[in-house]
Structures are given as structure tokens and as C-alpha cells.
Amino acid sequence: MIFDPEFLLSALRIATPLMIVALGVLIAERAGVLFLGVEGVMLCGALFGILGAVYTGDPWMGMMCGLAAGVVAGLVSAALIVWIPTDQVVMGLAMNIAAIGVTSFIFRVTADDLQQMSPTIDWTVPAWAADNAVATFLFSVPPLAWLAIILYAVAWYVLFHSAPGLLLRSVGQSVKAANSAGLNVPWVRTVALAIAGGLSGLGGAALTVGWVRSFSDDITAGRGFIALAAVYFGRWYPRWTLFGCLLFGIGEALALRTQVLGGNPHLYLMIPYVLTVCVLAFAESGRAPREVGKPYEGR
Amino acid sequence: MRFDGFQLFSDIGIFVLSLLAAMLLVAGLVELIGGDALAALSAMVEGVVGSRQAIVETVIEATPTALCGLAFLIPFKAGFFNIGAQGHLQLGALAAVFVTTTFTLPAPLMIPLALVVSALAGMLLIAPSLVLKVKRGANEVTTTVMLNFVAIEFVLAMVTGPMQQPDSFFAESNLIPADYRLPVMVVHVGVFLAVAIIVAAGWILKHTVFGFRLDALGGNPSAAGALGMRTGATLAKAVLVAGAIGGIAGSIQALSVVFQVAEHWAKPWGFLGILAALMGRNPVGVIFAALLLAGLEIGGRNMQAMTGVPAALVFLLQSVPVLLLLAVRSTHFFKMMSLPGASR
Numbered sequence: 001m002i003f004d005p006e007f008l009l010s011a012l013r014i015a016t017p018l019m020i021v022a023l024g025v026l027i028a029e030r031a032g033v034l035f036l037g038v039e040g041v042m043l044c045g046a047l048f049g050i051l052g053a054v055y056t057g058d059p060w061m062g063m064m065c066g067l068a069a070g071v072v073a074g075l076v077s078a079a080l081i082v083w084i085p086t087d088q089v090v091m092g093l094a095m096n097i098a099a100i101g102v103t104s105f106i107f108r109v110t111a112d113d114l115q116q117m118s119p120t121i122d123w124t125v126p127a128w129a130a131d132n133a134v135a136t137f138l139f140s141v142p143p144l145a146w147l148a149i150i151l152y153a154v155a156w157y158v159l160f161h162s163a164p165g166l167l168l169r170s171v172g173q174s175v176k177a178a179n180s181a182g183l184n185v186p187w188v189r190t191v192a193l194a195i196a197g198g199l200s201g202l203g204g205a206a207l208t209v210g211w212v213r214s215f216s217d218d219i220t221a222g223r224g225f226i227a228l229a230a231v232y233f234g235r236w237y238p239r240w241t242l243f244g245c246l247l248f249g250i251g252e253a254l255a256l257r258t259q260v261l262g263g264n265p266h267l268y269l270m271i272p273y274v275l276t277v278c279v280l281a282f283a284e285s286g287r288a289p290r291e292v293g294k295p296y297e298g299r
Numbered sequence: 300m301r302f303d304g305f306q307l308f309s310d311i312g313i314f315v316l317s318l319l320a321a322m323l324l325v326a327g328l329v330e331l332i333g334g335d336a337l338a339a340l341s342a343m344v345e346g347v348v349g350s351r352q353a354i355v356e357t358v359i360e361a362t363p364t365a366l367c368g369l370a371f372l373i374p375f376k377a378g379f380f381n382i383g384a385q386g387h388l389q390l391g392a393l394a395a396v397f398v399t400t401t402f403t404l405p406a407p408l409m410i411p412l413a414l415v416v417s418a419l420a421g422m423l424l425i426a427p428s429l430v431l432k433v434k435r436g437a438n439e440v441t442t443t444v445m446l447n448f449v450a451i452e453f454v455l456a457m458v459t460g461p462m463q464q465p466d467s468f469f470a471e472s473n474l475i476p477a478d479y480r481l482p483v484m485v486v487h488v489g490v491f492l493a494v495a496i497i498v499a500a501g502w503i504l505k506h507t508v509f510g511f512r513l514d515a516l517g518g519n520p521s522a523a524g525a526l527g528m529r530t531g532a533t534l535a536k537a538v539l540v541a542g543a544i545g546g547i548a549g550s551i552q553a554l555s556v557v558f559q560v561a562e563h564w565a566k567p568w569g570f571l572g573i574l575a576a577l578m579g580r581n582p583v584g585v586i587f588a589a590l591l592l593a594g595l596e597i598g599g600r601n602m603q604a605m606t607g608v609p610a611a612l613v614f615l616l617q618s619v620p621v622l623l624l625l626a627v628r629s630t631h632f633f634k635m636m637s638l639p640g641a642s643r
Contacts, residue, residue, distance in 0.1 A: 034440065086625045089380050089440055090577050093570060094621045101614025108609040109332050217611065225444050232441045266456035273448045277427060280437040280445075288438070 005137050007253060012145050015249025017042075017207035019148040021227035022234075022241050023155055024070075024199030029231060030159060031192035032172035032291030033081065036092025039224030040099025041073040041197050042204035047103040049205025050215040051110060059121045059209050063144075066205025067198050073099070074197015078190040085295035096224075104217045121210060144210045149242075151199070156238040168192055172289035175296050185296050200224070229276040236289060248272045314578065317623035318591075324619060325612050332608075339608045346601020347594040353601075357594045358486050359556060362493045363388060365589035366548035367572025369497055369582055370421075370541040376504065377537045378517040379432065383425055383443030385569025386450030387545025388552070390424050391417035392560050393454045395550030396472050397462065399479040406478045413479070414492075414550050421546025422539045424450055429538045433531050447569070458560055471561035481555035489551035494586065496544065501582030513537055545569070566596075574621045592617050 021042050028035035048069035053062025077095065081088045125139040159165035170178045171188045179185055207223065208215050226248055234241030251272040255265035326336035347357055367384035374381045395413040404412065424446055431437035457463075459470045481488045504510035512533045515523040524530045548568065557564055571592050572585075579585035599613030 036440070080622070080626060084626050089382070090573065091622070091625060093382070093573055094577075094618045094625065097567075097570060097574065097614050098618035098622060101611050101616075101618065104611030104614070105328065105609055108611060222448060225448070228441065229445055232438075264456045264460045266452045266459065270449055270452040270456070273445045273452070277431070277442055277445050277449070280442055281427075281431055281435055293438070293440070 011249040011253035013142060013211060014252045015245045016145045016148050017203045018227050018245040018248055019242060020206055021200045021203030022230040022245050023151055024196035025227050025231045026241055027192055028196035029236060029292050030172045030289055031168050031189050032289055033189055034088040034293040035196055036089055037077050037095035038200050039220055040096040041070055041200040042220045042224045043099045043103050044073045045070040045201025045204030046208040046219055047107060047215055050208040053209045057119055059119050062209040063205045067202045070201015071194050071198040074193045078193040082186050082189045088293050100218050107215055144206045152238050152242050172291050175291050233276045233279050313627050314624055317620035320623060321616050321619035325616055329608050334608050339602050339606045342605035343598035343602040346598040355486055357597050358490055360597055361589040361593035362490050363548045363552050363568040364571045364575050364592055365586050366493050366544055367569045368575035368585040368589055369500055370545040371573045371576040374537045374541045376513040376517050377534050379538055380440050381443055381541050382440055383447050384545040384572050386447035387421035387424055387542050388549035388569055389454045389565055390420045390450045391546030391549030392553035393457060394420035395553045396475060396560050399475045400473040409479050414547055417546040417550030418543035421542040425538055425542030429535055454560055472559045475558045487555035489555045497582045497586055577621055
């Protein structure tokens, strides 16, 4: 049996960092910013998450450090791609390469202390729930996955059922309209990028502190781009983005189980990317936030 | 013309200043960790131009970066962001290795065949992005990034599956037979081929109707269409050529440097190529930018070996000048994007 609870949990564990990062990307894209620098921001969060966790001895402090590093990196992105503004695609790519350099360097400098693993997040199934299969499953879902799901619910509500969310989406849909309605487009995008950066950093920390428990150079290895893919897969809707992330998690979890399944693990890893391209092919166009990728020079 | 000269001068000026700023930043970081900044930087320079061997290495390292830069630059002129050079390179190398290790032909036939097949592989990989962009309006940035991953996973699946070297524990393909490797004349012949491709592309972009059409398309697609240009066909040519160039970059690397594909065989040449294209902005400029990026890479390795300063700093030296350059240039960058004629 391949689709047992254990499999679902492993898929969920793999998907958790992706889910958090993808939510950040979704918010940035809804505000009209193509957040290609997400890979680098995630890497910063991953590094500072592990540094915080090791130096304070508390994994949750590590998560907070990752979040803070992400917010800073998001604000740097905002300075470069909203305020100057430069091209979002090329700036994102350049920032990713810069982030590899910065994080590897900081890691080398602080590496003496980092041979040790980060502390684990304590999480056990309470005794009273052990008898019930469903309760056991729910309680064995890692806390970070719950955090991610709650964040999605909050983001969905704020984006689609509140005034600030409407403002944010309007900036992504038409800067001209938003501007003539009296919105300060650069500020909205700056706030969106700070939130997006924070979530990406948190996702990076979830990768290192919550899962791998150590850091190595370029540990994200394209996961930021996968999160981007999940957002496109989800057509910029939180619930479908969440589903897209789970799909990537399942693909990777399948790849880990190829000894049972047979076949080549890399072919399983390929599936989610191919599916994303297919979704882009068959989904109706015009659903995307219209201003994504266009710099705003109206100031 | 005077305006052009000034533009060029200011670009080079900005670039040199950015590079100096990045070097100062790195020197500061080296001092911060208690190293000797002067020794580190001089070890770096020595690693690039210190010996004949160092220069040869730099040139060889710059080749795939320059070709990938061209693969970004040509569609970029037409307003198409091709982030997929890394994937084309991977697939092109795989195709070249497949052809040379599977079939037997006289070498003068085999090497061109391998190059052509790799170019076709690159075109095959970029075709979905093109079709989706033209027919469905899908953002090419996303699709090319996705297809990168598809290509990388496909290469890994091949070298751990059907194309794995028999009896090898590692994920690696068979070695390309010695007959089919590109001959070496100071540097391998692939370098000359790459330079020829880039110079030809530079001439075509600057002096032919096709180059002009690309500029028109990049400047204002709807105006180009309204004037009766077949925008789809022009874009398709540019994009397919880019895929082919990416594939050839991979096969040159496979046929002359690594001789096989394996896990983690490729450095991020595709992404460095984008940086090179943004720095260089025209095919000849791309050559110099690629040489610079490769020099930083080789010099960084020497710096790490000689002084123990982490070579990771090289990524900063490679990207910070580009960041600064883009930031400084951005005020007139988009004006030039919309009036490509003015950038000449």
C-alpha cells in the first residue's frame, strides 16, 4: 500500500516549506510583482532560521529569525524593483545569485558552531488520541504544516474578503486605476513584498529548521522556483496554490519511494513541472494579475 | 553618433564603478572575517591572468556563459525572456553524448551531427514556451523556468537509467569516445565556434532586416503588427535560434570539456549567461562580460586555494556589479527597451 497515512505525512512534510513560500509569492504576484527573487529570499530565511535555532536553542526562535531575514530581504527587493524601479525578472535572477554568495559566505564564517543540528520541534500525539486513527493522523501532522494551512486561510480571507486585500489586488490588476483611486502604488507593493519576503523567509526556515535541520550551500535548490510554479499552477488562488504545493510534495514523496514503486525517481520528480506547463497551456488566459512583471514608473 | 559614443562611455564607466564597488564590498568582508583583503584580491587576479594556463581556463569557462548569454539576448531583443538556457544546455549536452556514444561515424561527420542534434534538442525544449506564449499568452518566464527543471530531471533520469555507465556506481553517462572530442588548438575548437556564432549573431542583429524586426518587435509589438510585420514568425525564429544556441553551448561543453553528462555536471552557466547578456547588451559585449564572469569564477577558486577566503564571495562579485548596473541604468533602461534604436 503506497498511499498510507505515512506517505501523506511525508508528502505534507515536503510540501510545508513550499506552501509557505508559495503564499508569499502569491501575495507578491497579486500586488503585481513578479517575485523571481523568492529563491534567494528563501535561502536567506533558511540560513538565518538555522542560525537562530542553533544559537538560541529554540526552533521557534529560529523560525522568527528566518521570518525577520525574509522581511529584510523582501524590503531590499522592494527598494530595487519597486522604488528604483528595475526590471523584475532580471533583478530577481541577479538577487538569487547574490543570495547564494551572501548565505554561503555567512555560513562559512559562522560554520564553527554549525556542525550541530538544529533542535527539533517537539510534537507528539497525545495519549488520548492514540486510539482513534483519524485523530492520530491529525495530531501527527507537523505543527508547521498546520501553521501553513492557517496562513492560507488567513490569506484567503484577507485577500478576497477584506478592504486591504482588495487594495492589494487592485494594484496587481491595474496600476492606473489604483493610482487614480488615490492608492499609493509603490507603498502597497512595498508592504506586499515585505509580507511576501517574510513568508518566503519563514518557508526557508521551515525547510532547514523544520525538516532538514542543517544548512548547506544553496540548500533550497530551486524550491523557490517550485513555489512560483505552484502559484501559476493554482492560477493565483490560495486553495489551488495549496493544492499545487501538495502535488509537488506528492511527486517528491513518490520519488523517495521508487524502490517500492519501480521506475526512475527523477521521472516522478518531473511530473509536477510538466503538469504546471500543461496547466499554463489549458487554463484560460487573462486570469493572471495584469500588472505582473511591469515596473511602475508613475511616480 | 556622438550620443552613441557617450552612451557607451557612460555604460563602461558605470560598469567599472560597479565592479570597483563590488570589489570594495568583498575586500571589506574579507577584512571583517580577519583575512588579508589585498592578498585575497591579488590571489584572485593572479588566478585569472597569472599564467598562460589560467588565461586558457578562463576562456574555456567563459564559452558556455557567452553562448547562454546570446541565447538570452536574442529573444530579449524581441521582448521574450528566455530563462531556459540552463535547460537547453543540459539537454543539448545529453543529446550530444547520446549521439556520440551510441552511433559510429567518421569524426568529421559525427561532430557536426552531434552539434546539430543538440541544437535540435534545445529547440525542442524551448518550443513549448514559444507556442504557449503565442497561442495562449502564457508567461514565458514561468514556462522556461519549468522546462529547465524538466530538462534537468530528464537528464538525471537518463544518467541513472538507460544511459548510465554500466558498472558505474555514480549517476554518469558513458564517456564520449576520444575520436569524437573536439580538437584542441591552444583552446578547444568549440571556443572558436562559439566566437564565430556570437560574431555572426552580432552582425545579423545589427545589419539585417531580421535584426531590425526584432528590435521593432521588442519596442512595440502592436505597432510592429500594425505595420504588417509577421510578429509571430519573427518571434518564433528568434526564440528557436536561442534554443539552438543553448543546446550547442551544452554540446560544446560535453564534446570538449566534460566528455559526459553526470549528476551536477553543469555549473549555472545558463544563469550567468543572463547576467552576461545584461552586462554586455550586445553579442560582442556578451563575450567580454562572460570573460569577466568566468575570470571571477577562476580567480575566486585561486583565492580560496591560496588564502582560504571562501570562494562563495565570487557569487557576490558576479552579481553585485549587475545589480548596481541595473539599478543605475534603470532610469533610462526602459526608455531604451521601448526605443531599441536609441540603444545603438
